[in-house]
Amino acid sequence: MTVATEYSLKNLVFYFLKLGTIGFGGPVALVGYMHRDLVEKRAWITEDDYREGMALSQLAPGPLAAQLAIYIGFVHYRLWGATLAGLAFVLPSFLMVLALGFVYVRYQGISWIQSVFYGVGAAVIGIIAVSAYRLTRKSIGKDYYLWFTYLVAAATTVITETEHIGLFIGSGIFYWLVKSSIWLKPGAGTATKFIFPAFLQVNVSMGDHEKLGEIFLFFTKAGAFVFGSGLAIVPFLYGGVVKEYGWLSEQEFMDAVAVAMITPGPVVITVGFIGYLAAGFPGAAVSSFATFFPCYLLTVIPAPYFRKYGRRPGIKAFVDGITAAAIGAIAGAVVVLGQRSVKDIPAVLICLAVITLLMFKKKVQEPFIILAAAVLGLLIKAWV
Incomplete structure (x- = not known):
């Protein structure tokens, strides 16, 4: 079994502060960065620990990347460690969206955000495609059964454009049955018992x-009942924020999603x-706490x-079965997101350039790629 390299809690907190500050690409890219940095490069976390974290993050509701950071x-x-890592990961982006929210309200919208x-x-799709490729190569290997669960999860994600908790659990059971028939001893039944804690919903009485x-x-x-990556929460938010409560208009909601991306x-x-x-700084603080605390x-x-x-x-x-399905879902998410973000020839060229750069120049930092892509987006839209 691989032994993790010793590191301090301070080291880990600073790592997640940095990742929360410069980690672009959404959940798919972020979990890839964690594997690359903490498992492959620094060896602070073993491959087994990482897989357990991925499995738990997929099984429980809430944002994938934040849960993996907490684990x-x-x-x-x-x-x-869980508390400080989670806070360090979320705090930088929280401060950034506060600043953007202030600018948005003061100047009545962010017209340039769509150009950026x-x-x-397009660059983000390239980044997460490379991350998904590296995760697949590292975690799936040559096991035909894991490849089967991986491909089923990828295809399901592409077709339905969502992630399914039942598919992850079913993949875990499938691979457990396969491995049981191969090498688990008849008397090993007690070793396969696992207790999933039951979570109780707490009703909070507050004025309507x-x-x-x-x-x-x-x-x-x-935060407590939406499964899948952070992207899976968007349809749920739309239904409540725009349709049910009317806190935001359609355009404001789309701008909010763009800001997050x-x-x-x-x-x-x-x-x-x-x-x-919806409610200024108190609204930002309450909505962020209410979303992330259940996943914590x-x-x-x-x-x-x-x-x-x-x-x-x-x-x-x-x-292992759940992890294979989770990585398959990530690969499928690349296709789904790519269909929405890479729609014309300039965007395709940007995406392909990023993939080529990351595959052959591994020392290139993603923030520089994002900055260059933002400038290109502004120039292309201005020219068009």
């Missing part, structure tokens, strides 16, 4: 006519921008069980 913090520094997003969106109360309740539901860190930080437009609890509560039982053969097979 990685928990691995060696338990509750303090044109270039950034208080906007902050409504914001708290709505975003708590968004062009800022680093978790895509779910769009909730901070939405909260700011849904990570740290079951984490000890994963740490305790995750090394057992049956559980490891279950986790």
